[in-house]
Structure formats: structure tokens, C-alpha cells
Amino acid sequence: xxxxxxxxxxxxxxxxxxxxxxxxxxxxxxxxxxxxxxxxxxxxxxxxxxxxxxxxxxxxxxxxxxxxxxxxxxxxxxxxxxxxxxxxxxxxxxxxxxxxxxxxxxxxxxxxxxxxxxxxxxxxxxxxxxxxxxxxxxxxxxxxxxxxxxxxxxxxxxxxxxxxxxxxxxxxxxxxxxxxxxxxxxxxxxxxxxxxxxxxxxxxxxxxxxxxxxxxxxxxxxxxxxxxxxxxxxxxxxxxxxxxxxxxxxxxxxxxxxxxxxxxxxxxxxxxxxxxxxxxxxxxxxxxxxxxxxxxxxxxxxxxxxxxxxxxxxxxxxxxxxxxxxxxxxxxxxxxxxxxxxxxxxxxxxxxxxxxxxxxxxxxxxxxxxxxxxxxxxxxxxxxxxxxxxxxxxxxxxxxxxxxxxxxxxxxxxxxxxxxxxxxxxxxxxxxxxxxxxxxxxxxxxxxxxxxxxxxxxxxxxxxxxxxxxxxxxxxxxxxxxxxx
Numbered sequence: 010x011x012x013x014x015x016x017x018x019x020x021x022x023x024x025x026x027x028x029x030x031x032x033x034x035x036x037x038x039x040x041x042x043x044x045x046x047x048x049x050x051x052x053x054x055x056x057x058x059x060x061x062x063x064x065x066x067x068x069x070x071x072x073x074x075x076x077x078x079x080x081x082x083x084x085x086x087x088x089x090x091x092x093x094x095x096x097x098x099x100x101x102x103x104x105x106x107x108x109x110x111x112x113x114x115x116x117x118x119x120x121x122x123x124x125x126x127x128x129x130x131x132x133x134x135x136x137x138x139x140x141x142x143x144x145x146x147x148x149x150x151x152x153x154x155x156x157x158x159x160x161x162x163x164x165x166x167x168x169x170x171x172x173x174x175x176x177x178x179x180x181x182x183x184x185x186x187x188x189x190x191x192x193x194x195x196x197x198x199x200x201x202x203x204x205x206x207x208x209x210x211x212x213x214x215x216x217x218x219x220x221x222x223x224x225x226x227x228x229x230x231x232x233x234x235x236x237x238x239x240x241x242x243x244x245x246x247x248x249x250x251x252x253x254x255x256x257x258x259x260x261x262x263x264x265x266x267x268x269x270x271x272x273x274x275x276x277x278x279x280x281x282x283x284x285x286x287x288x289x290x291x292x293x294x295x296x297x298x299x300x301x302x303x304x305x306x307x308x309x310x311x312x313x314x315x316x317x318x319x320x321x322x323x324x325x326x327x328x329x330x331x332x333x334x335x336x337x338x339x340x341x342x343x344x345x346x347x348x349x350x351x352x353x354x355x356x357x358x359x360x361x362x363x364x365x366x367x368x369x370x371x372x373x374x375x376x377x378x379x380x381x382x383x384x385x386x387x388x389x390x391x392x393x394x395x396x397x398x399x400x401x402x403x404x405x406x407x408x409x410x411x412x413x414x415x416x417x418x419x420x421x422x423x424x425x426x427x428x429x430x431x432x433x434x435x436x437x438x439x440x441x442x443x444x445x446x447x448x449x450x451x452x453x454x455x456x457x458x459x460x461x462x463x464x465x466x467x468x469x470x471x472x473x474x475x476x477x478x479x480x481x482x483x484x485x486x487x488x489x490x491x492x493x494x
Contacts, residue, residue: 066102085330112249120202146341332408454487
């Protein structure tokens with residue numbers, strides 16, 4: 010059987026892939042060696058800008074199957090009948106570290122799902138926590154700068170991390186999550202995923218509901234202590250990637266059950282706290298979990314760069330029956346995510362295989378740009394309306410309109426009866442066992458005790474005292490003990 014011929018990128022056969030062309034034996038190399046220059050030039054360009062956040066990631070393909078009827082709440086086609094399956098791609102990630110960072114670190118985890126539906130791709134971009142550190146996107150660049158490497162020292166600085174949190178009391182709830190037992194998942198398979206934001210569902214009759222997504226792992230929650238994580242990072246910095254890859258390869262397909270909380274839109278204005286505040290969760294007593302379906306991962310990507318690093322998720326990718334809410338952080342991300350992909354991957358990133366629709370065909374008037382392959386033929390027009398049977402609008406909104414009123418300007422969110430930055434952090438603390446509380450306090454104190462400024466420490470301690478007096482007292486005593494050593 011003859012072997013396939015190695016070629017250049019233009020398709021010409023390569024005569025020698027072991028030796029560069031030179032001016033005589035041992036002489037200088039020749040500029041005319043097209044194969045050498047092509048290989049070196051491509052090698053120099055193999056890396057694209059990494060994500061500013063969520064750079065370190067893993068992913069897999071699978072499917073989502075509807076198990077329960079939710080047609081009374083949304084007319085989304087991929088949710089329209091029990092038993093319906095939709096292909097998905099799911100990308101997990103850490104948040105703060107770079108592409109070369111370790112997996113088993115104390116950090117939130119990204120949980121981004123791309124549903125390849127028959128009405129276009131639907132991207133649900135969330136985390137493994139139901140809340141976040143801030144509630145307004147104007148603070149997001151500052152928050153990330155405080156968590157990233159310091160411009161001078163080149164490392165993450167406790168002074169920066171805790172100084173930002175000291176000035177952001179709304180972060181107390183998420184800090185309690187992060188420093189608790191679930192702050193370091195044992196693997197991507199053993200953690201929950203959340204849409205985190207509030208979204209909107211609309212049914213066929215036009216009734217609107219606000220919705221929160223909960224993906225509950227069917228493998229059970231498993232987490233690592235700080236000591237276990239430090240040991241694992243030394244053994245295998247790629248531990249989460251290794252676990253996901255090997256589990257799927259040996260036929261152990263991880264799965265999650267999707268539940269939702271649904272709030273009739275009319276109830277949002279009078280809920281006891283702002284339901285669009287990303288730093289808070291909705292009470293399950295008020296809005297119980299309702300099962301929707303099952304997500305299963307059963308196929309690894311063939312090429313991590315092409316399919317995981319070039320995967321682009323944008324929360325503005327909605328389908329009919331699903332839309333945004335007034336959640337400020339979501340509103341900011343509707344722009345920021347897609348814009349990040351245009352920068353990293355180019356304006357035609359939606360044509361890449363992992364990002365292109367699979368169950369339908371994209372039809373629009375976008376043309377040209379870097380790596381354009383969408384000419385659509387000599388007779389296709391690139392304007393609308395036209396007289397040449399080009400694609401036309403439907404006139405049917407994807408979701409119900411959001412009511413707005415008042416004057417333009419920079420407004421704080423309107424206060425609800427029980428809006429508070431600390432109540433839910435205290436409730437989370439009180440849900441923990443004594444052993445969990447001990448680990449939480451130790452994790453917080455380990456970082457906070459390294460802060461150089463006493464005023465920053467005091468501001469953070471005040472947040473924990475406000476959440477729960479015992480919580481604050483124990484953190485304060487633990488910090489004092491470490492600083493006296």
C-alpha cells in the first residue's frame with residue numbers, strides 16, 4: 010500500500026522534510042526554500058491571543074435530551090417535546106489563570122454550553138456557581154485586573170485581590186462560595202453548572218417568565234481540599250483535562266440533569282430582592298426546581314485547539330422562545346463576549362466548524378473580512394431588502410419585550426424590600442457543617458492574612474461580620490493568629 014504524499018500548503022509534493030536547502034554542503038540556507046519558510050512562518054503564527062478570562066479550558070461533545078414538558082413556559086424548538094435530542098458542545102474552564110495554568114486551583118469554573126438547535130445555535134454561558142462577585146459590568150475590567158497578575162510583580166497579589174473585595178461588599182456571597190469546599194472541584198465531571206444570570210422564556214401565547222438554569226451533576230459533587238489540590242497540581246497540572254478525556258474515552262459518559270427556576274415576569278418587580286442581581290440566588294421555596302432534561306457528554310474533540318480554544322460562546326446567541334432579562338451583568342456580556350471572539354478569532358469565527366450551526370444553515374448578508382469563505386456565489390446579494398430571493402426577516406421577535414421607563418443616566422438598581430449584600434452569604438455559611446466552616450475560615454484567613462494593609466483587612470472582616478457574627482469572629486481570630494506567627 011503506497012503512502013500518502015506530504016505536500017506544502019499549496020499542494021505541491023515535498024521532496025525532503027528532514028534537511029533544509031543550503032548553498033552547498035554545510036553552507037548557509039537559501040531563501041528560496043519555500044517549504045522551510047512556510048513551516049517556520051506557520052509555526053510563528055500557531056498561537057492566537059488567549060482569552061483574557063476562561064483561558065484554561067477543556068471541552069467535549071454530546072447531546073441534550075428533553076425529559077419533561079416545558080412547552081407551557083417556552084416555545085423554543087429544541088425543548089418542544091419529551092425525547093427530543095439536540096447536539097451540544099460544552100466547554101469547561103478556570104477563570105483567572107492563563108492558558109498554561111493548572112486545573113486544580115481555587116477559582117470559579119466556566120460552564121458554557123452550545124446547543125446546535127434547528128433554529129440556530131443557542132449559547133448558555135455560566136459558571137459552576139449560581140452567583141458572581143459583582144452586579145454591574147462597568148466593574149468587570151477592574152475586578153479581573155485585581156485577580157490577574159500584578160503589572161509590577163508579575164504574580165497574583167493578595168493585596169490586589171482583597172482590596173477589590175474590600176471595596177465591593179456585594180462580593181461577600183461569591184467569596185463565601187469560592188473559599189468553601191466547592192471552590193476546588195475534584196474534576197469537571199463532579200461539579201454543577203449554572204446559567205448564573207437570569208434569562209427570559211416566552212411561551213407560544215406570548216407569556217413571559219424569567220428563568221435560572223441549574224445543571225446538577227449526576228456523578229455527585231466531589232471537591233478537593235487546598236492540601237489535596239496542591240499535591241495534585243504537582244502531580245498533574247492538567248488533572249481536569251486528563252480526567253474528562255480519559256473518562257469519555259473509556260466510555261464513562263458524564264451527565265447533568267437540567268432544572269430551571271421559573272418566575273412569572275409580573276412577579277419580578279415586587280420580589281423581596283432584585284431578581285436580576287447576579288450576586289443573589291432565588292429561594293427554592295419561592296421558585297422550586299423544575300426538571301427539563303439530561304445533558305450527556307460522549308465524544309472528545311479531535312483537536313483541542315481547533316475545537317476547544319476556537320470555540321466561541323456568546324450569551325447574545327438566542328433562539329426563538331429565549332431572550333435576555335434586565336440583569337445588568339448579562340446585558341454587558343451580550344456585547345463583550347461576541348466582541349472578544351471578533352478580536353481573538355476574527356469576524357468570521359462563526360464559520361469555524363465548532364461554532365457553525367449544525368442542525369440548520371446560517372443565511373445572512375455578512376461578507377468578506379479576514380478568512381472569509383462565505384461568498385455565497387456570484388448572484389447572491391449582500392444587501393437587504395432585495396429583488397433576488399435573498400433571506401428575509403420573520404417579523405416574529407425571539408422573546409417578549411422588556412418594559413422600560415424613566416430617564417437615561419447612570420442609575421443604581423431600584424431597592425427591593427430585602428436587598429442586602431450580606432444576607433445570602435450568611436445563609437450559605439449557616440448551611441455548612443462545622444467541618445465545612447472550619448475549612449472555609451482557614452481558606453479565607455490564609456489569603457487575607459497576607460494582605461499588607463490593615464485597613465483592607467478590616468474592611469473585609471466587616472463584610473464577614475455583617476454576613477454572620479460567628480462567621481466574622483472566626484475569620485478575624487484566624488487572621489490574627491496567622492499574622493502573629
